[in-house]
Amino acid sequence: MISKKMQDALNAQINAELYSAYLYSAMEAYFQAENLGGFANWMRVQTQEEVSHGMKICDFLFERGGRVTLEAIAKPPGEWKSPLAVFEASYKHEQKVTGLINGLVELAAKEKDHATEVFLQWFVTEQVEEEKNASEIVAKLQMIKDVPQAMYMMDRELGMRKGD
Numbered sequence: 001m002i003s004k005k006m007q008d009a010l011n012a013q014i015n016a017e018l019y020s021a022y023l024y025s026a027m028e029a030y031f032q033a034e035n036l037g038g039f040a041n042w043m044r045v046q047t048q049e050e051v052s053h054g055m056k057i058c059d060f061l062f063e064r065g066g067r068v069t070l071e072a073i074a075k076p077p078g079e080w081k082s083p084l085a086v087f088e089a090s091y092k093h094e095q096k097v098t099g100l101i102n103g104l105v106e107l108a109a110k111e112k113d114h115a116t117e118v119f120l121q122w123f124v125t126e127q128v129e130e131e132k133n134a135s136e137i138v139a140k141l142q143m144i145k146d147v148p149q150a151m152y153m154m155d156r157e158l159g160m161r162k163g164d
């Protein structure tokens, strides 16, 4: 059985992952409104990834005989001033999520919950990728500035992202 403390912390992380899905879905809507279908596609794939992160934690709790408790998901922002601002916000958000995951790893260690600690390693690795993805796009958008041809190419590139 998983401890109450660890269970509560994992439930809070489920909420954080589903909030991430909500945030990326709001970002997709922004890009749709800006006629940037490729950027919007990238955000759709990211949304689906975040839902799967949440479900991964649900499954782990089920396996451990824990209880999943779903809370309300906070309202995400809906407007940004540019595509760059969107990806800056996404990069900042992923850094925050990395902090949450690190906090969970520390709690698992403190609770001597080795199974949870091992489970969380997947998320530690995933966060390296998430931060890299967001920061690379931030760097590209900083390079592009507002050059329309470059934005067009970038939209095409991001339009090719596929989910697993």
Ligand SMILES: [Fe+2]
Pocket (backbone or CB within 6 Å): 017, 020, 049, 050, 053, 097
């Ligand atoms: Fe995530």
Ligand SMILES: [Fe+2]
Pocket (backbone or CB within 6 Å): 049, 126, 129, 130
């Ligand atoms: Fe990812």
